[in-house]
Amino acid sequence: MLVWLTDWQLAEDRLLISVGDSVDWTVFPSDREWIARLFEDRLMIEWQYDTYGDAAPGPSRNVVGTVTGLQSVRCRQQRSAAGFEPVRGAARLRSVTDTSGSWRRTAPLASGLPATVSRQKMYTFSYGSSEPEEDALYGYAATVTPRE
Incomplete structure (x- = not known):
């Protein structure tokens, strides 16, 4: 299962997701128009992990599994x-x-170790730019292998 992770949400919520992590996520249908804007017809991502899920249209589903791949x-x-x-x-x-x-x-962080939020690591962050970037980070495509 391919899941879209939005860059600004990861930064705002301070989520560190790594290959090998066990996840228990509620996912929502991805914004197909946005994915098509990024990739045209080269890639389609069906689901998105959205921490503001109540604002996402369409039915949600729960996925419990392991992150087996991650691409920026x-x-x-x-x-x-x-x-x-x-x-x-x-x-x-x-x-x-x-x-x-x-x-x-x-x-x-005070302990010198990452804090945990919903079993995900949390860090402080800062970023910003006043000029367009040649190589801007928009998000991640996570491959999640569901548990059987």
Whole structure:
């Protein structure tokens, strides 16, 4: 099962998801228009893990399993009247071991170890830009192998 993880949500919620993690997620139908904007017809991701799930349209489902693969989704940006947006169809995938690319670790937690939120590691973050990025991080495609 391929699951979309949105970069800004991972950063805002301070989630560190790694290959090998056990997950118990409620997933929602992905925003197909957004995925098509990033990849055109090269890739379709059916589900998304959305921490604001009550705002996601469509029926949810629960998935309990293991993250067996993780790919960052990066794309060139262009400036528009709405701000920065991805260049249509220009997204690229790169295998990674975790989602730490969604933020820079700026301060250690009091214990010196990551805190746990819903069995996921949590770190502080900070990022921002005033110019379009050549290689902006938009999210991750996580392969989750459901438990039988």
